[in-house]
Amino acid sequence: MKPICLIVQAHGTNRDLDVAEALELAGATPEFAPLNELRAGRKRFCDYQMLVLPGGFSYADALGAGKLLALDLNSYFSDEISAFVEAGKPVIGICNGFQALVKSGILPGMHSSQENGRLSATLTFNAHGHFECRWVTLQPVSQKCVWTRGLNEWITCPVAHGEGNFQVTSLFPLASFLENEQIALAYIRPDGLPANGEYPFNPNGSLLDIAGVCNPRGNVLGLMPHPENHIYAWQHPQYARGKRGGMGLMLFENGVRYATELL
Numbered sequence: 695m696k697p698i699c700l701i702v703q704a705h706g707t708n709r710d711l712d713v714a715e716a717l718e719l720a721g722a723t724p725e726f727a728p729l730n731e732l733r734a735g736r737k738r739f740c741d742y743q744m745l746v747l748p749g750g751f752s753y754a755d756a757l758g759a760g761k762l763l764a765l766d767l768n769s770y771f772s773d774e775i776s777a778f779v780e781a782g783k784p785v786i787g788i789c790n791g792f793q794a795l796v797k798s799g800i801l802p803g804m805h806s807s808q809e810n811g812r813l814s815a816t817l818t819f820n821a822h823g824h825f826e827c828r829w830v831t832l833q834p835v836s837q838k839c840v841w842t843r844g845l846n847e848w849i850t851c852p853v854a855h856g857e858g859n860f861q862v863t864s865l866f867p868l869a870s871f872l873e874n875e876q877i878a879l880a881y882i883r884p885d886g887l888p889a890n891g892e893y894p895f896n897p898n899g900s901l902l903d904i905a906g907v908c909n910p911r912g913n914v915l916g917l918m919p920h921p922e923n924h925i926y927a928w929q930h931p932q933y934a935r936g937k938r939g940g941m942g943l944m945l946f947e948n949g950v951r952y953a954t955e956l957l
Contacts, residue, residue: 697743697953708750720946747791760793792916821899839908850940858918879906
């Protein structure tokens with residue numbers, strides 16, 4: 695049996711077709727659901743084995759990137775998403791989807807990222823103050839995250855965001871965050887050396903070169919880069935010069951494999 699993956703669509707969502715193609719190649723069956731269908735109950739989260747919040751500019755990023763989508767998640771779907779996550783089903787939020795997961799408090803964790811109702815982690819404006827559109831190199835880090843577990847190859851893929859800078863306040867439990875292996879992906883240099891915050895290898899100034907984080911259980915992943923845009927070798931900008939490897943497809947294959955095991 696193939697796991698069926700719910701791809702949530704909001705006004706302004708894009709790259710949803712790209713992520714659907716990645717999921718199909720990885721062995722899942724993608725299905726789209728606009729938010730109004732989910733609100734009306736015509737489609738239900740519990741009927742799916744995987745969940746994707748794709749990239750884009752939901753609600754035109756009014757009030758901040760991913761903020762209004764985060765309000766939707768908390769206002770209309772909090773119980774359903776909590777049940778989905780607690781069931782251990784794999785969830786991935788990419789770019790705008792990552793922003794929504796963080797600003798709703800789902801990532802880095804339902805409890806660890808909040809203090810007295812206030813978020814202590816966020817994705818804010820890029821350190822250099824402008825939109826970044828470039829290819830980056832990623833190191834899979836967490837062996838707890840079901841999406842990155844066992845990956846020993848770098849991933850190269852594009853970023854396209856203006857608010858991808860992962861930062862925390864003094865209230866954030868950074869020690870337990872690190873102990874829980876919640877850094878899923880980190881920006882590195884193309885030669886494999888740490889980015890150490892240096893631009894453009896770390897394109898947004900994120901703390902600890904963080905490109906993606908997972909929840910304490912490891913089934914929810916959020917990341918700013920777009921692995922769905924490097925699922926074929928020819929998509930790499932240096933393909934004609936012989937550049938190969940580093941495809942983002944392996945990330946989706948991991949998620950689909952995990953979802954299949956839960957069937």
